Amino acid sequence: MTLRGLGKDYGDRVAVKSLDLDVVRGEILGLLGPNGAGKTTTISMACGVVTPTRGTVTIDGHDVARDPNAAKSKLGLVPQELALYDDLSAMQNLRYFGALYRVRDPARIAWALDVVGLADRAQEPVKKFSGGMKRRLNIAAGLVHQPELLVLDEPTVGVDPQSRNHIFETVRSLKARGMTIVYTSHYMEEVEELCDRVAIMDHGVLIALGTLGELVAKHAGKGVTLELAGDVEAAARAAAAHATVTREGAMVRIEPRDGLAPVIAAIEGAGARIMRIESREANLETAFLALTGRALRDVAA
Amino acid sequence: MIGATIKKDVWLLLRDRGRLASLFVLPVVFIVVFGSMFKFGPDRGTPRPIAIWHAPGDARGEAIAHALAETPGFAARPLASPDDVRRAVAADDVGAGLIVGDGPVELVIDLAAPVQVRGPLQGALTGVVMRALAPIKLPPLVEAKSPPGLAKPLDNITGFQVTVPGNAVLFGFFIALTLAMSFASERHTGTWRRLLAAPVPRWKLLFGKLVPYFLIGLFQLAVLFGLGVAVFGMQIAGSVVALIVLTIALVACSMSFGLLVASFGGTEKQIGSIVPIVLLVMGLLGGCMFPRLIMPPVMQKIGLVVPHSWALDGYYTVLVRSGTTVADIAAPVVALCAFAAGFALLGLLRFRFER
Numbered sequence: 001m002t003l004r005g006l007g008k009d010y011g012d013r014v015a016v017k018s019l020d021l022d023v024v025r026g027e028i029l030g031l032l033g034p035n036g037a038g039k040t041t042t043i044s045m046a047c048g049v050v051t052p053t054r055g056t057v058t059i060d061g062h063d064v065a066r067d068p069n070a071a072k073s074k075l076g077l078v079p080q081e082l083a084l085y086d087d088l089s090a091m092q093n094l095r096y097f098g099a100l101y102r103v104r105d106p107a108r109i110a111w112a113l114d115v116v117g118l119a120d121r122a123q124e125p126v127k128k129f130s131g132g133m134k135r136r137l138n139i140a141a142g143l144v145h146q147p148e149l150l151v152l153d154e155p156t157v158g159v160d161p162q163s164r165n166h167i168f169e170t171v172r173s174l175k176a177r178g179m180t181i182v183y184t185s186h187y188m189e190e191v192e193e194l195c196d197r198v199a200i201m202d203h204g205v206l207i208a209l210g211t212l213g214e215l216v217a218k219h220a221g222k223g224v225t226l227e228l229a230g231d232v233e234a235a236a237r238a239a240a241a242h243a244t245v246t247r248e249g250a251m252v253r254i255e256p257r258d259g260l261a262p263v264i265a266a267i268e269g270a271g272a273r274i275m276r277i278e279s280r281e282a283n284l285e286t287a288f289l290a291l292t293g294r295a296l297r298d299v300a301a
Numbered sequence: 302m303i304g305a306t307i308k309k310d311v312w313l314l315l316r317d318r319g320r321l322a323s324l325f326v327l328p329v330v331f332i333v334v335f336g337s338m339f340k341f342g343p344d345r346g347t348p349r350p351i352a353i354w355h356a357p358g359d360a361r362g363e364a365i366a367h368a369l370a371e372t373p374g375f376a377a378r379p380l381a382s383p384d385d386v387r388r389a390v391a392a393d394d395v396g397a398g399l400i401v402g403d404g405p406v407e408l409v410i411d412l413a414a415p416v417q418v419r420g421p422l423q424g425a426l427t428g429v430v431m432r433a434l435a436p437i438k439l440p441p442l443v444e445a446k447s448p449p450g451l452a453k454p455l456d457n458i459t460g461f462q463v464t465v466p467g468n469a470v471l472f473g474f475f476i477a478l479t480l481a482m483s484f485a486s487e488r489h490t491g492t493w494r495r496l497l498a499a500p501v502p503r504w505k506l507l508f509g510k511l512v513p514y515f516l517i518g519l520f521q522l523a524v525l526f527g528l529g530v531a532v533f534g535m536q537i538a539g540s541v542v543a544l545i546v547l548t549i550a551l552v553a554c555s556m557s558f559g560l561l562v563a564s565f566g567g568t569e570k571q572i573g574s575i576v577p578i579v580l581l582v583m584g585l586l587g588g589c590m591f592p593r594l595i596m597p598p599v600m601q602k603i604g605l606v607v608p609h610s611w612a613l614d615g616y617y618t619v620l621v622r623s624g625t626t627v628a629d630i631a632a633p634v635v636a637l638c639a640f641a642a643g644f645a646l647l648g649l650l651r652f653r654f655e656r
Contacts, residue, residue, distance in 0.1 A: 047498040050655050069500040077498040081491025085309065087316040092309070099305035100499035141495065 001046060001075075001149055001182070006055035007204075008041050015041045016204045018055065023149070023182055028175055030195030031184040032288065038204040039184045040080060043153050046182075047077045059149060073101060076147035080154040082134045083141070086127040090118055090137050093126060094144050101145035112140040116170055132163025139170060149180045156190060168194060188285045198284065202292045212284060219287040223255035227276040228267065235272035239263050246289065250275075253289060302501055303509045310483065310513035320479050324521050328472035329528060335464040335590065336533060348376040351426065352386040352398035352409070361434060362401035368433035369399070375429070383407075397422055399430070406430050417595050452622035452629075455538045462536065463592055465529035466616035469522055470609050471580075471589035473555055476518040478576045480559030484510065485569045488656065503654050511556055518552035539618065539625025546627050547615045550637035554608045557641040560648035566656050583607040611636040 001023040008015045016038040023029050033039050044050035046057050048064045057064040062071035084093050094109045113119045116136035142150060156164045171194055175181060185191050191198055198215055200208040208215055228235055228250050236247045242262040244255040256263050314320055351369055355362020369377040378395060380386050386398035390409045398409035408426055410419060432439060447453055487493040496506050529535035537544055562576055584590060587609020593601045604610040615633030619625045
């Protein structure tokens with residue numbers, strides 16, 4: 001899937017500015033970002049659900065705008081919502097969604113149910129399913145036509161750990177079958193665990209793209225986090241003369257340019273006290289913090 | 302894809318007891334209640350009792366009682382005293398009373414009754430008295446005849462002849478509510494996003510959503526008219542083809558109205574709280590609950606702004622007038638088609654696939 005100059009405006013509000021992104025065949029690409037970053041809008045445009053204001057989307061060479069049916073037949077969308085008919089059985093749901101793709105072979109439906117571990121619950125109405133089972137069926141409904149590209153939009157929201165693990169296993173097994181997957185999430189650890197590459201979005205812009213190692217190496221830095229008391233704002237300003245500083249309340253993340261000593265001196269000189277020093281291993285979370293100035297959990301909540 | 306959508310939506314409807322009740326059970330309840338309340342047509346069923354008192358052996362009184370007994374639609378009920386007559390009228394045991402004393406004949410009637418009810422009764426009883434007291438035996442002075450071009454109505458018209466189509470039209474429009482709710486539900490649950498992501502042209506998605514409700518609407522009206530004939534003794538005086546054509550036009554109109562409602566994009570809660578009220582008001586104006594014939598002329602004219610009144614005019618003609626053909630109901634059918642086209646056009650202009 002190739003996105004070129006893709007953007008969406010809602011009136012005066014720019015939801016996605018101008019996005020260039022290539023999803024490589026066979027990879028799992030994680031799309032990470034806080035609420036309102038533009039992830040779902042990007043996915044919706046990529047799947048032909050929302051018409052872009054600008055730019056193009058091509059899937060396996062088919063332009064979504066000009067040749068929508070050919071492009072859409074290559075992809076399966078698993079929306080963030082539980083997009084199922086509660087009063088129908090799992091089997092009836094998959095039969096209907098399969099019919100939209102001209103899939104009528106019962107073996108395909110049985111396969112999709114088997115992949116998500118619901119083969120023995122096929123005849124039960126969805127309203128009797130647990131939240132985790134519904135999430136899994138939601139994935140099966142996007143899989144029933146065996147797409148080449150599967151787009152999973154926050155597939156683990158509100159599920160128990162057991163179902164979450166099952167979903168992870170499903171995603172891994174699909175990748176092993178050669179399926180290309182775009183996986184959006186609020187959960188950093190999910191993206192770290194599953195994805196080959198990660199795209200980070202904020203305020204409608206793609207701010208970083210690369211493998212986990214590349215992102216951490218390039219953006220995570222080697223800083224420490226200080227918990228301050230006293231005039232934290234003045235201390236952060238003073239520290240900025242010697243380091244890159246990002247602040248969340250009393251927590252100030254410091255990436256010193258010339259050692260930690262001048263930074264500590266500047267903070268104490270500004271009348272603040274250091275209550276705690278925390279040094280964390282560089283990971284995707286620290287990279288995200290460095291890129292956006294915010295912790296993902298805080299902004300996603 | 303359309304076949305699968307029909308199957309899916311019919312299945313969902315069958316699982317939804319509330320919607321089934323509003324489409325099939327409520328109309329039957331309304332038909333029974335209203336059908337038992339109203340009587341129409343030349344044969345009004347049980348003759349209306351009219352109390353009468355006159356002094357024993359009084360020639361005038363006996364002549365009036367005799368004339369009253371001979372008048373179709375009235376049953377003379379002789380009482381023992383003038384006060385008994387007045388009490389019977391006050392207690393609503395009889396429609397009116399006649400007291401034949403020495404002076405002018407006293408017509409006892411509740412003057413607070415609506416003029417539409419009191420006027421015909423007062424006029425008819427005055428005629429009975431005048432005929433009885435005429436010095437010579439008068440030949441019939443007035444003979445009622447339908448004008449040329451209007452087919453003769455059926456004899457023995459019951460209330461169901463009017464209340465079955467009235468409630469069929471009223472609740473036939475509830476398919477608009479069901480359709481709009483279905484769109485709102487698809488958007489709310491996210492299945493609409495899934496449908497938009499499928500390799501199906503958008504016009505086909507929309508068409509696929511409308512067709513099942515069109516078929517459900519036809520089935521609903523077939524059930525209601527079928528019950529009308531089989532259970533309530535409703536007669537179809539005109540052509541069945543005309544009835545079918547009118548019904549198709551009505552369902553198309555109702556479905557287009559549903560599309561228009563859906564195009565506003567409200568939530569299920571908003572649609573469920575506002576649209577039934579709108580539909581009931583439309584039905585009321587259109588004469589679904591109280592026939593427009595008994596409404597004041599201004600209200601009869603206002604009623605023409607809703608499709609219900611046109612549909613009911615058509616149904617009344619088909620069900621009551623013998624020999625009615627499709628040509629005889631051309632005006633209601635064209636009006637319903639025009640409403641359907643207008644609603645559909647507005648709905649399509651307003652409808653947003655992406656919200």
